[in-house]
Amino acid sequence: MTELAQAAAAAGYRLETFDEIGSTNAVALQRAAEGETRPTWFVTDRQTAGRGRRGRSWTSLKGNLFASLLLVDPAPVAHIAELCFVAALAVDDALLAVVPDAFDQFRLKWPNDGLLGGAKVVGMLVEATTRAATTQVAIGIGVNVAHHPVDTPYPTTSFAAKGFAVGRDQLFEALSASMVRALAVWNRGEGFAQIRAGWLARAAGLGGPLVIQSDGKRAEGIFTGLDAHGRLILDTPDGRQLITAGEVLLAPEKTVHHHG
Known part of the structure; x- marks a missing residue:
């Protein structure tokens, strides 16, 4: 019940x-x-x-x-x-x-x-x-x-x-x-x-690479936190972006790439 x-x-x-x-x-x-x-x-x-x-x-x-x-x-x-x-x-x-x-x-x-x-x-x-x-x-x-x-x-x-x-x-x-x-x-x-x-x-992907798709645009960077309003902080090669909405694509868990 x-x-x-x-x-x-x-x-x-x-x-x-x-x-x-x-x-x-x-x-x-x-x-x-x-x-x-x-x-x-x-x-x-x-x-x-x-x-x-x-x-x-x-x-x-x-x-x-x-x-x-x-x-x-x-x-x-x-x-x-x-x-x-x-x-x-x-x-x-x-x-x-x-x-x-x-x-x-x-x-x-x-x-x-x-x-x-x-x-x-x-x-x-x-x-x-x-x-x-x-x-x-x-x-x-x-x-x-x-x-x-x-x-x-x-x-x-x-x-x-x-x-x-x-x-x-x-x-x-x-x-x-x-x-x-x-x-x-x-x-x-x-x-x-x-x-x-x-x-x-408890955040998934914090400190790692993220891809965010929003309105046909794609942003890639490192997920470094949330700002005081809950916006996602993405550090990209072009500078820091604050994301208010979008679809987050996480890197697959536990994949390790070895470069020989």
């Missing part, structure tokens, strides 16, 4: 569950439009119209976690994009609680993926709408617990495929608690430096 952790319930969070809906983010924003102001989780067994970044559809199979958290006016607008790092750390923390054996293989990929052994296992999508002076945010989190899509342009996996036994509901309960903690650390954006430091400690 899908339930909130006691810490989340005590903090005033609500939970709505579904067998099947189009997209948890869409439902969250719809509820906000109808006047919901409390922090509310929406969790479904299946999504028929799940969205990924850049409008990609996200395959939905029962046994995986499809969850969105609605937050109303969580921070000044300039800080809203930071929520994808807050969510990533909350997921990281939840995994440490329920699948500690997987922790060494789990890394965060800028801006909003989680990798297990170098393959995508978590996707996050923050969507916001502003009505009058109020910002409504849906933080969508999809975790490949039991299944993973196979026809993807990049490697994907699931916890089950890697031999880690974890239940969707167990993971969600841990996530509902870790999200409360991560949001408290973030503190409406005032604590982003702490979130950023935690994210960087």
Whole structure:
């Protein structure tokens, strides 16, 4: 049974569950439009119209976690994009609680993926709408617990495929608690430096070469960190670039080239 952790319930969070809906983010924003102001989780067994970044559809199979958290006016607008790092750390923390054996293989990929052994296992999508002076945010989190899509342009996996036994509901309960903690650390954006430091400690590819594709352009360089706003710092032969959005291509893990 899908339930909130006691810490989340005590903090005033609500939970709505579904067998099947189009997209948890869409439902969250719809509820906000109808006047919901409390922090509310929406969790479904299946999504028929799940969205990924850049409008990609996200395959939905029962046994995986499809969850969105609605937050109303969580921070000044300039800080809203930071929520994808807050969510990533909350997921990281939840995994440490329920699948500690997987922790060494789990890394965060800028801006909003989680990798297990170098393959995508978590996707996050923050969507916001502003009505009058109020910002409504849906933080969508999809975790490949039991299944993973196979026809993807990049490697994907699931916890089950890697031999880690974890239940969707167990993971969600841990996530509902870790999200409360991560949001408290973030503190409406005032604590982003702490979130950023935690994210960087778990970052995939930090200190190594990266390729970033954005709007048909390609940038190559060394991934040296995040700036104070969460932009990726890329040191290229032509100088330092700050990247606000794009598709990150990591070098394959553990490839060693010997030049004789």
